[in-house]
Amino acid sequence: MKKIIEIRGLTKHYQKDKKVLRELDFSLEAGTVHGLVGLNGAGKTTFLNCLLGLQPFDAGDIVILDEKPQQLFSQAGRVVTVFDSPCLHLNLTVHQTLSHARSLCVEPKRTVVELEKLLGLTQYRDYRISQLSLGNRRRASIAHALVGNPELMILDEPFNGLDAGGVDDVIALILSLNRTESTTFLLSSHQLSYLEQACSHLSILHEGRIIASDEIEKLLQSKRSKLKIRTQKREEALKLIKTRSEVSILESHDEFKDSIMVELGDWEASDLNRFLVENGIAVDELRLDRPSVSSFFRDATQSSVLKMEAF
Amino acid sequence: MISLFPLLKAEFFVSARSNASRIVLLLPSILGSIQLILAKIISVGNSARAALISQQSPVSDNAYGYFVDSLTTGLTAVVLLSIANAAFGFSQEREIGTLRHLLIRSGSRQSIVIAKLLHLHFLTLLSIALLGFTAYFVSASLWAFEPVVEDGYQLIGESEIWSEIQLGIWLAVLPIPASICFGLLIGIVAQSPGQALAVSMGLTLTFDIFKTNLGVGADYVFAKFQPSLLDYSYIGEVSRMVRGFSDVFIESETIALNTWIPMPSALLLTALIFFYIRKRPL
Structure with missing residues (x-):
């Protein structure tokens, strides 16, 4: 299967003796829903920032959709992201935000009205982003990302702030886009039970390295009940x-x-x-x-997963 | 460059709905107009007082002087607001993360900066144009634009006045691109929007206060020539000239420095912006 992301030997340190990423290797196959988990401070955010060209790195090689991260913009929206924080203009309304996203998109695929319907934001269309709840900001961010026809969607903590219904909707949307449009997903989250529902593949980032990465079924096969x-x-x-x-x-x-x-x-x-x-x-x-993703993760990182689930 | 158009479109889309842009656009004109109205009230009061004691009014009621004063006030506001807007705006966009979407989907770091600079210059230009129109029409509605005449003798003709005003505006506007670049550079380097605002305004006002103490060294800083709170710009002298003061003396060397220092400063600051934006985490 075609590799959509290929990372070799990625190294990043903030201080001379403090390496956040240590010769990290990672690959992501097209058409998969891939979860990325790790303890707090494991380097997930730094990893995503380097991957997206938002932050320079010290060594290694990253290829994402056949481009260097710094040239990602030349893919004109084939890669989109939903960040942990909304990353939207707070003074714009939901409708204006989505219109703004359309103006940035080379080939918009969905209308603003369709996006509002898709994410259940129709009743909030005239609300400013600053007036929305955390969960609805998350929905607006996802709608912002879906204006075009992305091949790869990277979502950082996509379930934060969503209620149970909202989580179900987002998981259903992810699976539907993956099935109908072959969109590849990379989901970074602490909420392992949700990842287990949504993802086909999983990678565990621990102390700056990927310590396990494979199909979830294969990973769990190695564990006994x-x-x-x-x-x-x-x-x-x-x-x-x-x-x-x-x-x-x-x-x-x-x-x-x-x-x-x-x-x-x-x-x-x-x-x-x-x-x-x-x-x-x-x-x-x-x-x-x-065996579950939670128990696998707990064993792999030898930590209390209870601490993680509390987030 | 291919990616510049959508970036510019996005900049203008957000700017058209932003309170900060409205302030940069309208506040200089409002301040200039308020100054003209207050000047008229004071002028009327002085005339009434002079009439009571049977003296000739000491202040000329020619519109040109008030018009230039209004322009100077407005341009001072334009400069300060443009610096603050450039510094705070970029830093805030970095903090809330909207720049990330642009970088991933639409343009390189350099093209994002170019789009921002073009947008900020356009906004400032629009603000100056609006200020010019407002100041002219409010001045014209309160006073008459006429040559400076003393004891029946014309000191300065209208064409000479206009050419001096044009030169004054041109020399006052020349440092503004450097001011905008300075604001943007602070916005890129600063850790937070608050820090960007405080540092950009702090440095601008500190230079303003100490520029007379710096001697000839200050002549090589673009900010020396911009209209400011402690104003030594050419347009400040034009205000006295168009009132008929004969002791106005502006060295040609100062005009030459005013002409030639700001643009290289803007280019140098732009080079620094490109240098810092390359490695800045966004």
């Missing part, structure tokens, strides 16, 4: 489970004193349950924890 077992006969159950190679014991929960955490290998949860019951151990509770 975890099972929490609660039983009154914990010690007997532990002895029995140790005899089986299909599962491996991860930890015993001191919190409840009657729980065991195991990682499932070749067995399903039902196999382990049957095995325990057949050996006279009553199981009070089985809780299956399937």
Whole structure:
């Protein structure tokens, strides 16, 4: 598949001894919805700024749609971005903002009215951007980006400030544009559950490097499901489970004193349950924890994902 | 250059809906007109007082003097507002991020700067034109434009007055491109819009205060020749000349410096703008 972004050895430091990006390699295939995640301070914003030519970098090579980042403007709107902050003129109304975007666009594809309808902004058309809520500013930013026919949309924190309905709408819009117009997306976000819904591919940026990058399904295949077992006969159950190679014991929960955490290998949860019951151990509770983007990210970065989800 | 047209279109689109542009455009004319109206009130008061004590009015009621005063006030406002608008406007656009969309979709850093400079110059030119028209019509409605006559003897004819006014305006307008470039350069270098505004106005006013202390060194700074709060520009002298004062003396060397210093200064500042914008994170 055609590579729409190709980055080799990207290095950027703000101070002599403080590297934000360390020989980072990254590629993005056309037609995918690619998520980019990382802890706070991992270098996501710097990475996007370098990618878009907004910030100079110290070493490495970036090619985006066959152009250097500094020449991105020559693609005349084939690459568009929705930034974390709205990046729109606050004194203009929604209608004027979209008209302004159309005046900048070489080949506008949608009318202002269509964009307002698409993003649910019709009732706010005469509101100034400064008067809009955070969520509606985000919608206006997305509408601003969709004036033309972009091949690549880069969205930084696209779900911030949106309510649950708004998130669903944006995810549906992303998937629809990806399916019908083959628009490629690069989404940078902290909200891993939303990324899991929207993205086909995922990259994890950690300490200035991409430490994992692939299709989400492939990334999660390498992870096994975890099972929490609660039983009154914990010690007997532990002895029995140790005899089986299909599962491996991860930890015993001191919190409840009657729980065991195991990682499932070749067995399903039902196999382990049957095995325990057949050996006279009553199981009070089985809780299956399937591998998710959150757990994968937590393991990869060895951090608490709870901190991230709070954003 | 291909990307300049949409950038200019975008600049004018936003400018037409911006309060800052309205202020740059209208405030100099309003200030000039207010000055003329106040001058008329004072002039009428002085005439009435002179009539009461049977004296001839000490102030000439020729419109030319008031017209030039109004122009000087308006041009001072144009200069200060243009610097502030250039510095604050760019820095604010950088801070809120609107420049990012332009850079990604429409033009290079250099073409964005050229579009901004062209737009700022056009706005300033429009403001000066509006100021000229307003000052002329308000002056004409309050006084008569006529030659300067003393004891039946014509000191200066109207054609001579107009040519002096034209020279005064030309010499006052010459430093304005450098002023705009100076404002834009501060806007690019500054960390925030507030800092850009404070530094640009601070440096302008500081030079204004100390320019007489700098001796001949000040003659090589473009800002020396622009109308300012402590005015030493040529147009200030024109105001006295068209009132018939005979002690007006302007060195030809000063006029030569006024003619030749501002444009190279503008070019130098433009070169600095291009240098800084290359690496500035946007």
